[in-house]
Amino acid sequence: MVKKETITEKQEKTARYAKAMGHPIRMYVLELLSKQSCCYSGDLTEELPIAKSTLSQHLKELKDAGLIQGEIEAPRIKYCINRENWKEAQLLFRELFES
Amino acid sequence: MVKKETITEKQEKTARYAKAMGHPIRMYVLELLSKQSCCYSGDLTEELPIAKSTLSQHLKELKDAGLIQGEIEAPRIKYCINRENWKEAQLLFRELFES
DNA sequence: TTCTTTGTTCGTAATATACCGAACAAATGT
DNA sequence: ACATTTGTTCGGTATATTACGAACAAAGAA
Numbered sequence: 001m002v003k004k005e006t007i008t009e010k011q012e013k014t015a016r017y018a019k020a021m022g023h024p025i026r027m028y029v030l031e032l033l034s035k036q037s038c039c040y041s042g043d044l045t046e047e048l049p050i051a052k053s054t055l056s057q058h059l060k061e062l063k064d065a066g067l068i069q070g071e072i073e074a075p076r077i078k079y080c081i082n083r084e085n086w087k088e089a090q091l092l093f094r095e096l097f098e099s
Numbered sequence: 100m101v102k103k104e105t106i107t108e109k110q111e112k113t114a115r116y117a118k119a120m121g122h123p124i125r126m127y128v129l130e131l132l133s134k135q136s137c138c139y140s141g142d143l144t145e146e147l148p149i150a151k152s153t154l155s156q157h158l159k160e161l162k163d164a165g166l167i168q169g170e171i172e173a174p175r176i177k178y179c180i181n182r183e184n185w186k187e188a189q190l191l192f193r194e195l196f197e198s
Numbered sequence: 199t200t201c202t203t204t205g206t207t208c209g210t211a212a213t214a215t216a217c218c219g220a221a222c223a224a225a226t227g228t
Numbered sequence: 229a230c231a232t233t234t235g236t237t238c239g240g241t242a243t244a245t246t247a248c249g250a251a252c253a254a255a256g257a258a
Contacts, residue, residue, distance in 0.1 A: 006146050011126045019121030023246085024106045027114040027195075035198050041205065047105050054247055056206055061245095075204050075255050090196040096126075097189040099134050122216085140235065153217050155236055160215095174225050174234050 014096060017089040020065030025050065025058050030081070033068060038080040040073075113195060116188040119164030124149065124157050129180070132167060137179040139172075 021027055025048060032039060041059060045052045059079065062068040066085040070077045120126055124147060131138060140158060144151045158178065161167040165184040169176045 006148070007123045007127050011130060012123050015121055015123045015126040018117045018126070022114055022118030022121045024111050024114045027110040027117070028106050031110060031195060031198065034195065042203090045205090049105065050246095051248055052205070053207080053249075057246080060206085075202095077205065086196075093192045093196065096130060096133065097185075097192065099130065124216095141233090144235095149216095150218055151235070152219075152237080156216075159236085171225095174232095176235065 010092065014089075014092045016065060017067065017085075017092065020061055020067055023058065025055070026062055029058065029062060029079075030067060033079060033081045034086065038071075038078050040076045040078055042076060109191065113188075113191040115164060116166065116191065119161055119166055122157065124154070125161055128157065128161060128178075129166060132178060132180045133185065137170075137177050139175045139177060141175060 021030060028048070029044065032044075041052070041055060045055055048055060050058075059068065059070070063070060066082055067089065068079050069082045070079050072078075120129060127147070128143065131143075140151070140154060144154055147154060149157075158167065158169070162169060165181055166188065167178050168181045169178050171177075
């Protein structure tokens with residue numbers, strides 16, 4: 001199975017991370033979580049000028065992209081950076097910029 | 100004029116760059132241009148599996164985001180990285196990941 | 199059990215993105 | 229002047245994104 005791909009898997013992956021980071025709200029969340037350990041989405045709802053359902057969607061996108069992870073800490077959910085993928089993204093972007 | 104902003108200008112800017120990078124085609128172009136000096140869009144049309152009009156739109160987005168710049172070299176247009184903004188983006192992402 | 203808290207999912211609407219081919223514009227070549 | 233090359237813009241369509249409030253689900257508190 002010969003695939004003549006012009007776009008590499010790495011580029012696809014980097015683009016996927018970039019897309020997830022491509023919104024101010026999500027950037028805000030990522031920066032917050034990368035600095036402090038974790039947070040609850042309730043905290044974010046208070047700080048941010050959006051409905052909780054909207055925030056939920058943004059968090060889902062970040063989760064789907066693998067950049068954050070949620071841990072149930074009833075009755076709330078504690079969100080943290082997904083350190084493994086965060087590191088991967090860090091590396092991908094570093095490679096992109098340092099080339 | 101007191102503005103209670105939760106999202107910083109820096110985060111907006113980083114998100115804008117990230118959004119522009121959030122597509123495989125655009126990531127391909129950015130990586131190519133960051134490595135070599137410049138290229139012509141005709142070269143890209145041959146390599147990439149998209150119509151030239153579609154490519155033109157992607158290039159426009161990268162230009163609007165300030166990541167690349169086009170220089171007329173008739174009858175073609177030579178595209179290069181916008182080094183100044185590329186550096187800014189590099190810095191913004193480095194700060195994001197290193198915090 | 200019933201109420202409250204917390205966050206997701208649903209339904210919906212407005213806007214944005216991605217893509218194509220056709221038409222167009224600008225400049226060079228014949 | 230006319231044809232060719234190169235890339236943008238236009239018109240259209242399909243899909244994705246962003247946003248909201250309402251409804252829902254899960255789990256602890258009264």
